Amino acid sequence: ILLARTFGGFLGEHLGWRGPYLVAAAALFALAVLLGLVLPRTAPTSSQRYPSLVAAAFILFRDEPELRRSCLYQALMFGGFTAAWTSLALLLGGPLYHLGGQAVGLIALVGAASVFCTPVVGRLIDRKGPDVVSPLAFFTGIAAGIVLLGGGLGGATGLLALTAGMLLLDIAVQSGQTANQARVFAIRPDARSRLNTAYMTSVFLGGSAGSWIGVKIYGHWGWPGVCALIAAAAIIALARHAVKIYR
Known part of the structure:
Protein backbone atom coordinates (compact mmCIF):
# COMPACT_ATOMS: atom_id res chain seq x y z
CA ILE A 1 0.00 0.00 0.00
CA LEU A 2 2.76 2.43 0.92
CA LEU A 3 4.85 1.77 -2.19
CA ALA A 4 1.74 1.86 -4.41
CA ARG A 5 1.61 5.63 -3.91
CA THR A 6 5.09 5.94 -5.40
CA PHE A 7 4.27 3.63 -8.30
CA GLY A 8 0.96 5.43 -8.88
CA GLY A 9 2.68 8.82 -8.94
CA PHE A 10 5.18 7.56 -11.51
CA LEU A 11 2.42 6.13 -13.72
CA GLY A 12 0.31 9.29 -13.41
CA GLU A 13 3.26 11.45 -14.44
CA HIS A 14 3.98 9.42 -17.59
CA LEU A 15 0.60 7.94 -18.57
CA GLY A 16 -1.85 10.56 -17.34
CA TRP A 17 -4.33 10.29 -14.49
CA ARG A 18 -6.12 7.32 -16.07
CA GLY A 19 -2.92 5.25 -16.21
CA PRO A 20 -2.84 4.09 -12.57
CA TYR A 21 -6.48 2.98 -12.73
CA LEU A 22 -5.97 0.97 -15.91
CA VAL A 23 -2.84 -0.70 -14.56
CA ALA A 24 -4.58 -1.45 -11.25
CA ALA A 25 -7.56 -3.01 -13.08
CA ALA A 26 -5.27 -5.21 -15.18
CA ALA A 27 -3.25 -6.27 -12.11
CA LEU A 28 -6.41 -7.14 -10.14
CA PHE A 29 -7.78 -9.17 -13.05
CA ALA A 30 -4.52 -11.12 -13.35
CA LEU A 31 -4.48 -11.66 -9.58
CA ALA A 32 -8.09 -12.89 -9.57
CA VAL A 33 -7.29 -15.47 -12.27
CA LEU A 34 -4.14 -16.59 -10.44
CA LEU A 35 -5.92 -16.96 -7.10
CA GLY A 36 -8.73 -18.89 -8.75
CA LEU A 37 -6.18 -21.39 -10.05
CA VAL A 38 -4.01 -21.87 -6.97
CA LEU A 39 -6.17 -21.38 -3.87
CA PRO A 40 -7.43 -24.61 -2.30
CA ARG A 41 -11.13 -25.29 -2.00
CA THR A 42 -12.41 -24.92 1.55
CA ALA A 43 -15.72 -25.67 3.24
CA PRO A 44 -17.54 -22.70 4.82
CA THR A 45 -17.16 -22.53 8.60
CA SER A 46 -20.61 -21.01 9.03
CA SER A 47 -24.04 -21.94 7.70
CA GLN A 48 -25.26 -18.33 7.91
CA ARG A 49 -26.15 -16.56 4.71
CA TYR A 50 -23.93 -13.70 3.57
CA PRO A 51 -26.42 -10.88 4.39
CA SER A 52 -26.74 -12.16 7.97
CA LEU A 53 -22.94 -12.32 8.32
CA VAL A 54 -22.67 -8.70 7.14
CA ALA A 55 -25.46 -7.66 9.51
CA ALA A 56 -23.60 -9.38 12.36
CA ALA A 57 -20.71 -6.92 11.92
CA PHE A 58 -23.05 -3.99 12.56
CA ILE A 59 -24.59 -5.77 15.55
CA GLU A 64 -19.09 -3.62 21.72
CA PRO A 65 -17.88 -0.26 23.08
CA GLU A 66 -14.21 -1.17 22.60
CA LEU A 67 -14.91 -1.80 18.92
CA ARG A 68 -16.63 1.57 18.57
CA ARG A 69 -13.73 3.30 20.32
CA SER A 70 -11.16 1.69 18.03
CA CYS A 71 -13.25 2.55 14.97
CA LEU A 72 -13.43 6.19 16.03
CA TYR A 73 -9.69 6.39 16.67
CA GLN A 74 -8.67 5.06 13.28
CA ALA A 75 -11.43 6.77 11.32
CA LEU A 76 -10.15 10.11 12.65
CA MET A 77 -6.48 9.30 12.04
CA PHE A 78 -7.09 7.84 8.59
CA GLY A 79 -9.30 10.81 7.75
CA GLY A 80 -6.41 13.16 8.50
CA PHE A 81 -4.10 10.88 6.53
CA THR A 82 -6.24 10.94 3.36
CA ALA A 83 -6.86 14.67 3.71
CA ALA A 84 -3.10 15.20 3.75
CA TRP A 85 -2.31 13.02 0.73
CA THR A 86 -5.19 14.34 -1.38
CA SER A 87 -4.28 17.95 -0.66
CA LEU A 88 -0.55 17.31 -1.07
CA ALA A 89 -1.07 16.66 -4.77
CA LEU A 90 -2.84 20.02 -5.07
CA LEU A 91 -0.09 21.81 -3.15
CA LEU A 92 2.78 20.33 -5.15
CA GLY A 93 1.00 20.88 -8.45
CA GLY A 94 0.14 24.48 -7.60
CA PRO A 95 2.04 27.74 -8.08
CA LEU A 96 4.22 27.26 -4.98
CA TYR A 97 6.02 24.16 -6.33
CA HIS A 98 4.92 23.44 -9.94
CA LEU A 99 5.59 19.72 -9.45
CA GLY A 100 3.68 16.67 -10.68
CA GLY A 101 2.49 13.31 -9.43
CA GLN A 102 6.00 11.88 -9.48
CA ALA A 103 7.02 14.30 -6.70
CA VAL A 104 4.13 13.02 -4.58
CA GLY A 105 5.36 9.50 -5.27
CA LEU A 106 8.88 10.32 -4.12
CA ILE A 107 7.60 11.73 -0.84
CA ALA A 108 5.51 8.57 -0.44
CA LEU A 109 8.65 6.49 -1.01
CA VAL A 110 10.24 8.12 2.05
CA GLY A 111 7.02 7.55 3.98
CA ALA A 112 7.24 3.82 3.26
CA ALA A 113 10.03 3.71 5.87
CA SER A 114 7.24 3.87 8.47
CA VAL A 115 6.73 0.13 7.94
CA PHE A 116 9.77 -0.47 10.15
CA CYS A 117 7.96 1.00 13.16
CA THR A 118 5.29 -1.72 13.14
CA PRO A 119 7.37 -4.53 14.76
CA VAL A 120 8.53 -2.11 17.46
CA VAL A 121 4.95 -1.03 18.13
CA GLY A 122 3.80 -4.65 18.15
CA ARG A 123 6.32 -5.59 20.83
CA LEU A 124 5.28 -2.57 22.91
CA ILE A 125 1.63 -3.62 22.64
CA ASP A 126 2.54 -7.14 23.75
CA ARG A 127 4.21 -5.73 26.86
CA LYS A 128 2.02 -2.74 27.75
CA GLY A 129 -1.23 -3.12 25.80
CA PRO A 130 -2.78 -1.07 22.98
CA ASP A 131 -3.95 1.76 25.24
CA VAL A 132 -0.32 2.75 25.80
CA VAL A 133 0.40 2.96 22.06
CA SER A 134 -2.77 4.81 20.99
CA PRO A 135 -1.88 8.17 22.65
CA LEU A 136 1.63 7.93 21.20
CA ALA A 137 0.04 7.66 17.76
CA PHE A 138 -2.18 10.67 18.46
CA PHE A 139 0.73 12.83 19.67
CA THR A 140 2.69 11.83 16.56
CA GLY A 141 -0.28 12.86 14.42
CA ILE A 142 -0.40 16.26 16.11
CA ALA A 143 3.35 16.67 15.57
CA ALA A 144 2.87 15.74 11.90
CA GLY A 145 0.30 18.50 11.45
CA ILE A 146 2.69 21.04 12.96
CA VAL A 147 5.70 19.93 10.87
CA LEU A 148 3.61 19.89 7.68
CA LEU A 149 2.88 23.59 8.14
CA GLY A 150 6.43 24.17 6.92
CA GLY A 151 5.32 22.92 3.50
CA GLY A 152 3.82 26.35 2.94
CA LEU A 153 7.32 27.86 2.81
CA GLY A 154 8.07 26.45 -0.62
CA GLY A 155 11.48 25.54 -2.00
CA ALA A 156 13.82 22.94 -0.51
CA THR A 157 12.83 23.85 3.06
CA GLY A 158 9.16 23.29 2.29
CA LEU A 159 9.82 19.96 0.58
CA LEU A 160 11.88 18.80 3.55
CA ALA A 161 9.05 19.74 5.92
CA LEU A 162 6.51 17.93 3.75
CA THR A 163 8.64 14.78 3.61
CA ALA A 164 9.28 14.75 7.37
CA GLY A 165 5.65 15.54 8.20
CA MET A 166 4.28 12.83 5.91
CA LEU A 167 6.69 10.32 7.44
CA LEU A 168 5.44 11.23 10.91
CA LEU A 169 1.84 10.94 9.74
CA ASP A 170 2.52 7.52 8.24
CA ILE A 171 4.08 6.38 11.52
CA ALA A 172 1.08 7.69 13.47
CA VAL A 173 -1.44 5.90 11.27
CA GLN A 174 0.53 2.63 11.15
CA SER A 175 1.00 2.62 14.92
CA GLY A 176 -2.64 3.42 15.53
CA GLN A 177 -3.73 0.66 13.15
CA THR A 178 -1.61 -1.91 14.98
CA ALA A 179 -2.92 -0.85 18.40
CA ASN A 180 -6.56 -0.71 17.29
CA GLN A 181 -6.55 -4.09 15.61
CA ALA A 182 -4.89 -5.68 18.65
CA ARG A 183 -7.69 -4.20 20.78
CA VAL A 184 -10.43 -5.26 18.36
CA PHE A 185 -9.25 -8.85 17.88
CA ALA A 186 -9.09 -9.34 21.66
CA ILE A 187 -12.79 -8.59 22.07
CA ARG A 188 -14.14 -11.87 20.69
CA PRO A 189 -11.64 -14.28 19.13
CA ASP A 190 -14.53 -16.31 17.67
CA ALA A 191 -15.79 -13.33 15.63
CA ARG A 192 -12.61 -11.70 14.37
CA SER A 193 -13.70 -11.54 10.71
CA ARG A 194 -16.95 -9.79 11.62
CA LEU A 195 -15.14 -7.47 14.03
CA ASN A 196 -12.62 -6.60 11.33
CA THR A 197 -15.45 -5.95 8.83
CA ALA A 198 -17.01 -3.39 11.17
CA TYR A 199 -13.62 -1.87 11.96
CA MET A 200 -12.33 -1.53 8.39
CA THR A 201 -15.69 -0.24 7.13
CA SER A 202 -15.49 2.55 9.71
CA VAL A 203 -11.85 3.27 8.85
CA PHE A 204 -12.50 3.66 5.14
CA LEU A 205 -15.61 5.74 5.71
CA GLY A 206 -13.40 8.05 7.78
CA GLY A 207 -10.78 8.05 5.05
CA SER A 208 -13.33 8.92 2.37
CA ALA A 209 -14.75 11.74 4.48
CA GLY A 210 -11.24 13.02 5.22
CA SER A 211 -10.30 13.14 1.56
CA TRP A 212 -13.46 15.07 0.68
CA ILE A 213 -13.23 17.46 3.64
CA GLY A 214 -9.51 17.98 3.04
CA VAL A 215 -10.07 19.19 -0.51
CA LYS A 216 -12.87 21.51 0.64
CA ILE A 217 -10.66 22.96 3.39
CA TYR A 218 -7.74 23.36 0.98
CA GLY A 219 -9.99 25.34 -1.36
CA HIS A 220 -11.03 27.73 1.42
CA TRP A 221 -8.03 27.96 3.77
CA HIS A 241 -8.84 8.40 24.82
CA ALA A 242 -8.39 10.59 27.89
CA VAL A 243 -12.08 10.19 28.71
CA LYS A 244 -11.69 6.41 28.57
CA ILE A 245 -8.50 6.27 30.63
CA TYR A 246 -9.37 8.79 33.34
CA ARG A 247 -13.10 8.14 33.65
Missing part, protein backbone atom coordinates in the same frame (compact mmCIF):
# COMPACT_ATOMS: atom_id res chain seq x y z
CA LEU A 60 -21.10 -6.16 17.01
CA PHE A 61 -20.48 -2.46 16.39
CA ARG A 62 -23.65 -1.68 18.34
CA ASP A 63 -22.85 -4.01 21.23
CA GLY A 222 -5.17 26.45 1.80
CA TRP A 223 -2.47 24.16 3.14
CA PRO A 224 -2.51 25.59 6.71
CA GLY A 225 -6.19 24.63 6.95
CA VAL A 226 -5.37 21.04 5.99
CA CYS A 227 -2.59 20.91 8.60
CA ALA A 228 -5.06 22.18 11.20
CA LEU A 229 -7.50 19.44 10.17
CA ILE A 230 -4.82 16.75 10.63
CA ALA A 231 -3.93 18.01 14.09
CA ALA A 232 -7.59 18.48 15.07
CA ALA A 233 -8.46 14.89 14.14
CA ALA A 234 -5.64 13.59 16.32
CA ILE A 235 -6.62 15.93 19.20
CA ILE A 236 -10.23 14.68 19.11
CA ALA A 237 -9.01 11.08 19.24
CA LEU A 238 -6.66 11.96 22.11
CA ALA A 239 -9.50 13.64 24.02
CA ARG A 240 -11.69 10.57 23.60
Whole structure:
Protein backbone atom coordinates (compact mmCIF):
# COMPACT_ATOMS: atom_id res chain seq x y z
CA ILE A 1 0.00 0.00 0.00
CA LEU A 2 2.76 2.43 0.92
CA LEU A 3 4.85 1.77 -2.19
CA ALA A 4 1.74 1.86 -4.41
CA ARG A 5 1.61 5.63 -3.91
CA THR A 6 5.09 5.94 -5.40
CA PHE A 7 4.27 3.63 -8.30
CA GLY A 8 0.96 5.43 -8.88
CA GLY A 9 2.68 8.82 -8.94
CA PHE A 10 5.18 7.56 -11.51
CA LEU A 11 2.42 6.13 -13.72
CA GLY A 12 0.31 9.29 -13.41
CA GLU A 13 3.26 11.45 -14.44
CA HIS A 14 3.98 9.42 -17.59
CA LEU A 15 0.60 7.94 -18.57
CA GLY A 16 -1.85 10.56 -17.34
CA TRP A 17 -4.33 10.29 -14.49
CA ARG A 18 -6.12 7.32 -16.07
CA GLY A 19 -2.92 5.25 -16.21
CA PRO A 20 -2.84 4.09 -12.57
CA TYR A 21 -6.48 2.98 -12.73
CA LEU A 22 -5.97 0.97 -15.91
CA VAL A 23 -2.84 -0.70 -14.56
CA ALA A 24 -4.58 -1.45 -11.25
CA ALA A 25 -7.56 -3.01 -13.08
CA ALA A 26 -5.27 -5.21 -15.18
CA ALA A 27 -3.25 -6.27 -12.11
CA LEU A 28 -6.41 -7.14 -10.14
CA PHE A 29 -7.78 -9.17 -13.05
CA ALA A 30 -4.52 -11.12 -13.35
CA LEU A 31 -4.48 -11.66 -9.58
CA ALA A 32 -8.09 -12.89 -9.57
CA VAL A 33 -7.29 -15.47 -12.27
CA LEU A 34 -4.14 -16.59 -10.44
CA LEU A 35 -5.92 -16.96 -7.10
CA GLY A 36 -8.73 -18.89 -8.75
CA LEU A 37 -6.18 -21.39 -10.05
CA VAL A 38 -4.01 -21.87 -6.97
CA LEU A 39 -6.17 -21.38 -3.87
CA PRO A 40 -7.43 -24.61 -2.30
CA ARG A 41 -11.13 -25.29 -2.00
CA THR A 42 -12.41 -24.92 1.55
CA ALA A 43 -15.72 -25.67 3.24
CA PRO A 44 -17.54 -22.70 4.82
CA THR A 45 -17.16 -22.53 8.60
CA SER A 46 -20.61 -21.01 9.03
CA SER A 47 -24.04 -21.94 7.70
CA GLN A 48 -25.26 -18.33 7.91
CA ARG A 49 -26.15 -16.56 4.71
CA TYR A 50 -23.93 -13.70 3.57
CA PRO A 51 -26.42 -10.88 4.39
CA SER A 52 -26.74 -12.16 7.97
CA LEU A 53 -22.94 -12.32 8.32
CA VAL A 54 -22.67 -8.70 7.14
CA ALA A 55 -25.46 -7.66 9.51
CA ALA A 56 -23.60 -9.38 12.36
CA ALA A 57 -20.71 -6.92 11.92
CA PHE A 58 -23.05 -3.99 12.56
CA ILE A 59 -24.59 -5.77 15.55
CA LEU A 60 -21.10 -6.16 17.01
CA PHE A 61 -20.48 -2.46 16.39
CA ARG A 62 -23.65 -1.68 18.34
CA ASP A 63 -22.85 -4.01 21.23
CA GLU A 64 -19.09 -3.62 21.72
CA PRO A 65 -17.88 -0.26 23.08
CA GLU A 66 -14.21 -1.17 22.60
CA LEU A 67 -14.91 -1.80 18.92
CA ARG A 68 -16.63 1.57 18.57
CA ARG A 69 -13.73 3.30 20.32
CA SER A 70 -11.16 1.69 18.03
CA CYS A 71 -13.25 2.55 14.97
CA LEU A 72 -13.43 6.19 16.03
CA TYR A 73 -9.69 6.39 16.67
CA GLN A 74 -8.67 5.06 13.28
CA ALA A 75 -11.43 6.77 11.32
CA LEU A 76 -10.15 10.11 12.65
CA MET A 77 -6.48 9.30 12.04
CA PHE A 78 -7.09 7.84 8.59
CA GLY A 79 -9.30 10.81 7.75
CA GLY A 80 -6.41 13.16 8.50
CA PHE A 81 -4.10 10.88 6.53
CA THR A 82 -6.24 10.94 3.36
CA ALA A 83 -6.86 14.67 3.71
CA ALA A 84 -3.10 15.20 3.75
CA TRP A 85 -2.31 13.02 0.73
CA THR A 86 -5.19 14.34 -1.38
CA SER A 87 -4.28 17.95 -0.66
CA LEU A 88 -0.55 17.31 -1.07
CA ALA A 89 -1.07 16.66 -4.77
CA LEU A 90 -2.84 20.02 -5.07
CA LEU A 91 -0.09 21.81 -3.15
CA LEU A 92 2.78 20.33 -5.15
CA GLY A 93 1.00 20.88 -8.45
CA GLY A 94 0.14 24.48 -7.60
CA PRO A 95 2.04 27.74 -8.08
CA LEU A 96 4.22 27.26 -4.98
CA TYR A 97 6.02 24.16 -6.33
CA HIS A 98 4.92 23.44 -9.94
CA LEU A 99 5.59 19.72 -9.45
CA GLY A 100 3.68 16.67 -10.68
CA GLY A 101 2.49 13.31 -9.43
CA GLN A 102 6.00 11.88 -9.48
CA ALA A 103 7.02 14.30 -6.70
CA VAL A 104 4.13 13.02 -4.58
CA GLY A 105 5.36 9.50 -5.27
CA LEU A 106 8.88 10.32 -4.12
CA ILE A 107 7.60 11.73 -0.84
CA ALA A 108 5.51 8.57 -0.44
CA LEU A 109 8.65 6.49 -1.01
CA VAL A 110 10.24 8.12 2.05
CA GLY A 111 7.02 7.55 3.98
CA ALA A 112 7.24 3.82 3.26
CA ALA A 113 10.03 3.71 5.87
CA SER A 114 7.24 3.87 8.47
CA VAL A 115 6.73 0.13 7.94
CA PHE A 116 9.77 -0.47 10.15
CA CYS A 117 7.96 1.00 13.16
CA THR A 118 5.29 -1.72 13.14
CA PRO A 119 7.37 -4.53 14.76
CA VAL A 120 8.53 -2.11 17.46
CA VAL A 121 4.95 -1.03 18.13
CA GLY A 122 3.80 -4.65 18.15
CA ARG A 123 6.32 -5.59 20.83
CA LEU A 124 5.28 -2.57 22.91
CA ILE A 125 1.63 -3.62 22.64
CA ASP A 126 2.54 -7.14 23.75
CA ARG A 127 4.21 -5.73 26.86
CA LYS A 128 2.02 -2.74 27.75
CA GLY A 129 -1.23 -3.12 25.80
CA PRO A 130 -2.78 -1.07 22.98
CA ASP A 131 -3.95 1.76 25.24
CA VAL A 132 -0.32 2.75 25.80
CA VAL A 133 0.40 2.96 22.06
CA SER A 134 -2.77 4.81 20.99
CA PRO A 135 -1.88 8.17 22.65
CA LEU A 136 1.63 7.93 21.20
CA ALA A 137 0.04 7.66 17.76
CA PHE A 138 -2.18 10.67 18.46
CA PHE A 139 0.73 12.83 19.67
CA THR A 140 2.69 11.83 16.56
CA GLY A 141 -0.28 12.86 14.42
CA ILE A 142 -0.40 16.26 16.11
CA ALA A 143 3.35 16.67 15.57
CA ALA A 144 2.87 15.74 11.90
CA GLY A 145 0.30 18.50 11.45
CA ILE A 146 2.69 21.04 12.96
CA VAL A 147 5.70 19.93 10.87
CA LEU A 148 3.61 19.89 7.68
CA LEU A 149 2.88 23.59 8.14
CA GLY A 150 6.43 24.17 6.92
CA GLY A 151 5.32 22.92 3.50
CA GLY A 152 3.82 26.35 2.94
CA LEU A 153 7.32 27.86 2.81
CA GLY A 154 8.07 26.45 -0.62
CA GLY A 155 11.48 25.54 -2.00
CA ALA A 156 13.82 22.94 -0.51
CA THR A 157 12.83 23.85 3.06
CA GLY A 158 9.16 23.29 2.29
CA LEU A 159 9.82 19.96 0.58
CA LEU A 160 11.88 18.80 3.55
CA ALA A 161 9.05 19.74 5.92
CA LEU A 162 6.51 17.93 3.75
CA THR A 163 8.64 14.78 3.61
CA ALA A 164 9.28 14.75 7.37
CA GLY A 165 5.65 15.54 8.20
CA MET A 166 4.28 12.83 5.91
CA LEU A 167 6.69 10.32 7.44
CA LEU A 168 5.44 11.23 10.91
CA LEU A 169 1.84 10.94 9.74
CA ASP A 170 2.52 7.52 8.24
CA ILE A 171 4.08 6.38 11.52
CA ALA A 172 1.08 7.69 13.47
CA VAL A 173 -1.44 5.90 11.27
CA GLN A 174 0.53 2.63 11.15
CA SER A 175 1.00 2.62 14.92
CA GLY A 176 -2.64 3.42 15.53
CA GLN A 177 -3.73 0.66 13.15
CA THR A 178 -1.61 -1.91 14.98
CA ALA A 179 -2.92 -0.85 18.40
CA ASN A 180 -6.56 -0.71 17.29
CA GLN A 181 -6.55 -4.09 15.61
CA ALA A 182 -4.89 -5.68 18.65
CA ARG A 183 -7.69 -4.20 20.78
CA VAL A 184 -10.43 -5.26 18.36
CA PHE A 185 -9.25 -8.85 17.88
CA ALA A 186 -9.09 -9.34 21.66
CA ILE A 187 -12.79 -8.59 22.07
CA ARG A 188 -14.14 -11.87 20.69
CA PRO A 189 -11.64 -14.28 19.13
CA ASP A 190 -14.53 -16.31 17.67
CA ALA A 191 -15.79 -13.33 15.63
CA ARG A 192 -12.61 -11.70 14.37
CA SER A 193 -13.70 -11.54 10.71
CA ARG A 194 -16.95 -9.79 11.62
CA LEU A 195 -15.14 -7.47 14.03
CA ASN A 196 -12.62 -6.60 11.33
CA THR A 197 -15.45 -5.95 8.83
CA ALA A 198 -17.01 -3.39 11.17
CA TYR A 199 -13.62 -1.87 11.96
CA MET A 200 -12.33 -1.53 8.39
CA THR A 201 -15.69 -0.24 7.13
CA SER A 202 -15.49 2.55 9.71
CA VAL A 203 -11.85 3.27 8.85
CA PHE A 204 -12.50 3.66 5.14
CA LEU A 205 -15.61 5.74 5.71
CA GLY A 206 -13.40 8.05 7.78
CA GLY A 207 -10.78 8.05 5.05
CA SER A 208 -13.33 8.92 2.37
CA ALA A 209 -14.75 11.74 4.48
CA GLY A 210 -11.24 13.02 5.22
CA SER A 211 -10.30 13.14 1.56
CA TRP A 212 -13.46 15.07 0.68
CA ILE A 213 -13.23 17.46 3.64
CA GLY A 214 -9.51 17.98 3.04
CA VAL A 215 -10.07 19.19 -0.51
CA LYS A 216 -12.87 21.51 0.64
CA ILE A 217 -10.66 22.96 3.39
CA TYR A 218 -7.74 23.36 0.98
CA GLY A 219 -9.99 25.34 -1.36
CA HIS A 220 -11.03 27.73 1.42
CA TRP A 221 -8.03 27.96 3.77
CA GLY A 222 -5.17 26.45 1.80
CA TRP A 223 -2.47 24.16 3.14
CA PRO A 224 -2.51 25.59 6.71
CA GLY A 225 -6.19 24.63 6.95
CA VAL A 226 -5.37 21.04 5.99
CA CYS A 227 -2.59 20.91 8.60
CA ALA A 228 -5.06 22.18 11.20
CA LEU A 229 -7.50 19.44 10.17
CA ILE A 230 -4.82 16.75 10.63
CA ALA A 231 -3.93 18.01 14.09
CA ALA A 232 -7.59 18.48 15.07
CA ALA A 233 -8.46 14.89 14.14
CA ALA A 234 -5.64 13.59 16.32
CA ILE A 235 -6.62 15.93 19.20
CA ILE A 236 -10.23 14.68 19.11
CA ALA A 237 -9.01 11.08 19.24
CA LEU A 238 -6.66 11.96 22.11
CA ALA A 239 -9.50 13.64 24.02
CA ARG A 240 -11.69 10.57 23.60
CA HIS A 241 -8.84 8.40 24.82
CA ALA A 242 -8.39 10.59 27.89
CA VAL A 243 -12.08 10.19 28.71
CA LYS A 244 -11.69 6.41 28.57
CA ILE A 245 -8.50 6.27 30.63
CA TYR A 246 -9.37 8.79 33.34
CA ARG A 247 -13.10 8.14 33.65
